[in-house]
Amino acid sequence: MKQEYATIEIDEFPYVKVTFTGNAANDENFSDYLKNLKEIYTKRKRVAILFDASKAVFPGISFQKKQAKWLKDNEDLMKNYCAGTAYIIPNLIIRNVLKTIFKFQKQPVPYFVSSETSEAEDWLNQQLR
Structure with missing residues (x-):
């Protein structure tokens, strides 16, 4: 059985939740994650x-x-349609991974990083207004 890298919930669109499963990335599940992310x-x-x-x-x-x-x-897609992205990242190592990704390529939309779900959700809701 294929182990997903992340799940994407769109039931509350335009609010979308991407949850990383804890499964290690491999070529197949990471490609699926990126493809599903684009489908948003x-x-x-x-x-x-x-x-x-x-x-x-x-x-x-x-x-x-x-x-x-x-x-x-x-x-361009993100700039045109994404109000913002919020990240719940309690782990300092994973926070540093995000910083590394943004060094390779700047995040094109406003973003917020927190270890608290409520803070991230509040920030996102403000972006949608």
Whole structure:
């Protein structure tokens, strides 16, 4: 059985929640994650995305670079439709991974990083207003 890298919930669109499962990244599940992330933008409507990295595991540098490339390749979509992204990251190592990804490619939309779910959700809701 395939182990997902992340799940994406769109039931409360335009509020989208991406939850990292704790499974290690591999070529297949990471590609699926990036493909599913792009599908969020197929509605061509304003969206706010919460990334819950509470269970995230350290992705190797090749996956960090793939994420950075995805940001670059989809920069226009994000600028046009994403109100902002909030990250729940209680783990300092994973926070540093995010910083590394943003060094490879700047985050093209406003973002907020917190270890608290309520703070991240509040910030996202403000972005949607």
